[in-house]
Amino acid sequence: MEYIVETRKLTKRFGKEFAVSDLAMKIPKGEIYGFLGPNGAGKTTTIRMLLGLMQPTAGSVRIFGSDLKKDRINILKKVGSLVENPSYYPHLTAAENLEVLRKIYGTEKNRVNEVLEIVRLSDVANKKVKGFSLGMKQRLGIAAALLNRPELLILDEPTNGLDPSGIIEIRNLIKRLPSIYGMTIVISSHLLSEIDQIATTVGIVSKGKMIFQDSIDVMRTFSKQSVVVKVNESEKAWRSLMAKGIQGELHDGKILLVDKTDQEIAAIIRNLVQNGHDIYRVEEDKRSLEDIFLQMTAEEERV
Amino acid sequence: MYHLLDAEWLKLRKSKITFIMFVGPIVGMILGLTVSTDMFPDEINHWFSTLMVMNLTYALLFLPLITGVLASTICRYEHQAGGWKQLLALPVTRGKVFIAKYLLLIVLIFAMQVLYLGAVVTIGFIHQYTDPFPMEIVWKSILGGWVATFPLAALQLWMSLMFKSFAAPLAVNVIFTLPAILAVNSEKVGPYYPWAQPFSMMYIGGDTKDVFFIPWEQLITVVGGGFLLFFLCGYIYFQRKAV
Ligand SMILES: Nc1ncnc2c1ncn2[C@@H]1O[C@H](COP(=O)(O)OP(=O)(O)OP(=O)(O)O)[C@@H](O)[C@H]1O
Ligand SMILES: [Mg+2]
Numbered sequence: 001m002e003y004i005v006e007t008r009k010l011t012k013r014f015g016k017e018f019a020v021s022d023l024a025m026k027i028p029k030g031e032i033y034g035f036l037g038p039n040g041a042g043k044t045t046t047i048r049m050l051l052g053l054m055q056p057t058a059g060s061v062r063i064f065g066s067d068l069k070k071d072r073i074n075i076l077k078k079v080g081s082l083v084e085n086p087s088y089y090p091h092l093t094a095a096e097n098l099e100v101l102r103k104i105y106g107t108e109k110n111r112v113n114e115v116l117e118i119v120r121l122s123d124v125a126n127k128k129v130k131g132f133s134l135g136m137k138q139r140l141g142i143a144a145a146l147l148n149r150p151e152l153l154i155l156d157e158p159t160n161g162l163d164p165s166g167i168i169e170i171r172n173l174i175k176r177l178p179s180i181y182g183m184t185i186v187i188s189s190h191l192l193s194e195i196d197q198i199a200t201t202v203g204i205v206s207k208g209k210m211i212f213q214d215s216i217d218v219m220r221t222f223s224k225q226s227v228v229v230k231v232n233e234s235e236k237a238w239r240s241l242m243a244k245g246i247q248g249e250l251h252d253g254k255i256l257l258v259d260k261t262d263q264e265i266a267a268i269i270r271n272l273v274q275n276g277h278d279i280y281r282v283e284e285d286k287r288s289l290e291d292i293f294l295q296m297t298a299e300e301e302r303v
Numbered sequence: 304m305y306h307l308l309d310a311e312w313l314k315l316r317k318s319k320i321t322f323i324m325f326v327g328p329i330v331g332m333i334l335g336l337t338v339s340t341d342m343f344p345d346e347i348n349h350w351f352s353t354l355m356v357m358n359l360t361y362a363l364l365f366l367p368l369i370t371g372v373l374a375s376t377i378c379r380y381e382h383q384a385g386g387w388k389q390l391l392a393l394p395v396t397r398g399k400v401f402i403a404k405y406l407l408l409i410v411l412i413f414a415m416q417v418l419y420l421g422a423v424v425t426i427g428f429i430h431q432y433t434d435p436f437p438m439e440i441v442w443k444s445i446l447g448g449w450v451a452t453f454p455l456a457a458l459q460l461w462m463s464l465m466f467k468s469f470a471a472p473l474a475v476n477v478i479f480t481l482p483a484i485l486a487v488n489s490e491k492v493g494p495y496y497p498w499a500q501p502f503s504m505m506y507i508g509g510d511t512k513d514v515f516f517i518p519w520e521q522l523i524t525v526v527g528g529g530f531l532l533f534f535l536c537g538y539i540y541f542q543r544k545a546v
Pocket of ligand 2: 043044045084156157
């Protein structure tokens with residue numbers, strides 16, 4: 001498989017603490033890679049190392065098949081990025097900010113207007129960025145990342161601090177990009193819900209370690225279904241099921257049945273009815289991806 | 304490299320740089336206008352005596368101090384809102400960024416020296432000097448003063464890259480610049496103290512046998528050596544800086 005980004009044993013230590021440890025990130029071409037993890041998991045640190053802004057303590061980074069250390073300039077020509085809070089020159093206008101970067105990339109002059117159009121900032125192109133709202137600065141940051149028509153776009157929490165409509169807008173913008181340019185996108189977030197509709201592959205980090213990395217469909221299969229049964233005399237009912245060797249959990253007077261087939265559920269209900277229990281409710285409780293994500297990272301915390 | 308300088312220039316042009324550049328020459332001009340040159344005997348060229356008076360504060364204080372302020376200014380907009388991480392994630396080497404900033408800095412200092420020369424000439428016109436303009440000596444002084452700031456500019460650039468705040472590099476600058484007042488009066492320390500060199504190299508009363516107003520050995524060891532040391536330290540620091 002052709003990987004656009006591949007890290008091997010990537011490690012970063014600050015003092016005694018490992019912000020990133022032995023990270024093996026693999027991003028196939030053309031994917032939208034959701035890079036997830038709770039606050040302080042090491043996402044930004046990883047991204048800084050991908051861009052050569054920070055030297056790894058150990059390990060290597062390969063992008064477009066070349067070693068970042070050896071071929072940094074050629075790699076960065078084809079990468080666009082937005083790291084953490086948006087970067088900008090406050091004393092310049094939006095257009096001037098992009099012009100500074102354009103000069104260095106050597107892209108054609110009109111590209112500035114094009115990217116301003118893409119992020120819908122054309123109206124304020126000649127206003128100083130100092131006075132921009134966070135959302136506008138965020139969009140300017142994305143415009144800057146698109147300036148060189150990158151093959152790899154790295155966005156670190158691009159929706160951080162935005163209101164819901166801003167989030168939706170950025171999400172729609174990002175969704176359009178691969179089809180326009182055929183690019184590979186890495187987008188980090190601490191909320192799965194922000195990317196679950198756009199990501200095709202996910203990598204989950206917790207405490208600097210990669211704890212899951214696969215397609216989002218594989219992640220969905222982790223969302224086990226459970227059935228919640230509300231009965232009278234729930235404890236007695238639960239004991240009778242246990243006595244028959246049926247695994248279940250008792251929770252707030254409800255019986256939780258995890259991962260059962262339809263036949264098994266039918267048999268359990270029949271059993272309860274025959275034992276004279278009143279069944280008030282039988283509900284399906286499908287765990288959301290967010291729950292799985294939370295559980296995965298919580299499990300890691302406990303270790 | 305050209306593209307990088309072009310980009311730097313755009314950022315700089317829109318900042319408050321012009322104001323800063325005029326401070327030194329204007330203060331020099333005010334001094335030249337107000338301070339009397341009566342203490343010099345009348346047979347001395349008036350341009351000479353004026354330059355002597357103006358150089359004292361300008362070369363000893365303003366030139367080194369404003370060199371530092373200019374260094375901080377060209378780094379300030381990078382520190383303000385994540386400029387470094389954006390700039391260094393572009394396809395440029397850090398070495399080139401450092402050199403571009405340094406070149407820009409010394410070009411600015413040169414422009415300031417030219418403005419200062421303008422101030423001197425203006426005063427001469429105001430006072431209607433009739434003495435011949437000592438072109439060669441004045442240029443020697445202006446160029447020499449510029450060359451003498453090379454090590455200072457390198458140190459101040461290094462400090463400005465390291466510290467986000469405006470105050471820290473300025474403090475370093477003041478701490479090293481003020482003793483220059485004492486150093487220039489000492490035959491022992493004066494020739495070796497880098498912050499005293501702008502004054503020594505602009506001091507038109509100095510020895511004129513060499514190209515500048517200081518001996519070659521002093522120019523090479525103190526100015527050249529200081530430049531090399533500070534430039535390399537700054538360069539290496541910037542290579543490793545995590546942003
Ligand atoms: N320059 C630094 N010096 C020391 N420690 C650091 C530095 N940068 C990050 N860390 C530490 O490394 C860990 C990972 O930080 P990082 O910013 O990569 O997390 P993150 O996943 O991006 O979090 P968030 O969701 O809050 O952005 C944290 O514990 C942080 O305190
Ligand atoms: Mg982060």
